[in-house]
Amino acid sequence: MKIAIVYSSKTGNTEELAQLIFHLFLKKNVMVSLFRIEQFRVRDLSQFEAVVIGTYTWGNGEIPQEMMELYRAFETQDVKKVLTGVIGTGDSGYPKFCGAVDEFKDMLYVNTNLSATLKIEVSLQMKDIDRCSRFVTIFLDQLSRKQGIG
């Protein structure tokens, strides 16, 4: 199983979330790599069986600028079989809570094999740990089912 987690974070909340998800995958003994968006080569996208995108939300419910190349790569590359998930942090004080997660979700639903999404209010709290574990379980269940078919 070759999974990439690709994330962007300005003030560290989404980085913390991405790191937790990374460690939860590691605990399940799967092959997973963690990339900040600046370290990830979008041309390698289709080499991964599964990709989890981590994003904060900016402006009025917008995807951060640095994530747009990845967004477009999913629209233009042959990624139909790639299993995807989206995780993100946002602030429900804004009208479009985690709007960037929703934008990615809608696009990935059309272009990939979308599994699960997870929205976290600002920064990780104890109560979120269970939700993160559930995200990882659902994601890996779908990945092993996909491998069973393929």
Ligand SMILES: Cc1cc2nc3c(=O)[nH]c(=O)nc-3n(C[C@H](O)[C@H](O)[C@H](O)COP(=O)(O)O)c2cc1C
């Ligand atoms: C200028 C600005 C605009 C924001 N717009 C939104 C928004 O539209 N929706 C939302 O859910 N959160 C919004 N946020 C909140 C951030 O997404 C949130 O603080 C997030 O946890 C930051 O992630 P990071 O620490 O990984 O950078 C905004 C924050 C700032 C400073």
